[in-house]
Amino acid sequence: MYEYKFxxxxxxxxxxxxxxxxxxxxxxxxxxxxxxxxxxxxNGHGKPMSYEIIFERLIKD
Structure with missing residues (x-):
């Protein structure tokens, strides 16, 4: 199973x-x-201003 961070x-x-x-x-x-x-x-010109980066890692038992 994985855990995610945004x-x-x-x-x-x-x-x-x-x-x-x-x-x-x-x-x-x-x-x-x-x-x-x-x-x-x-922005008003269609350029992205901020991003969400999604990370994952395996949950260690």
């Missing part, structure tokens, strides 16, 4: 840096595996 992250903007790589690396170092990335919000 983490919201940003690709950055005019005044902020992207955080997705750091988020993925941090969870991967804890044994989580990247499953999917889903856009959550879009």
């Amino acid at each position: 983490v919201e992250t940003s690709l950055g903007g005019f005044f902020s840096s992207p955080t997705h790589r750091e988020t993925i690396n941090a969870y991967a170092s804890e044994g989580w595996r990247l499953v999917q990335v889903l856009p959550l919000e879009y």
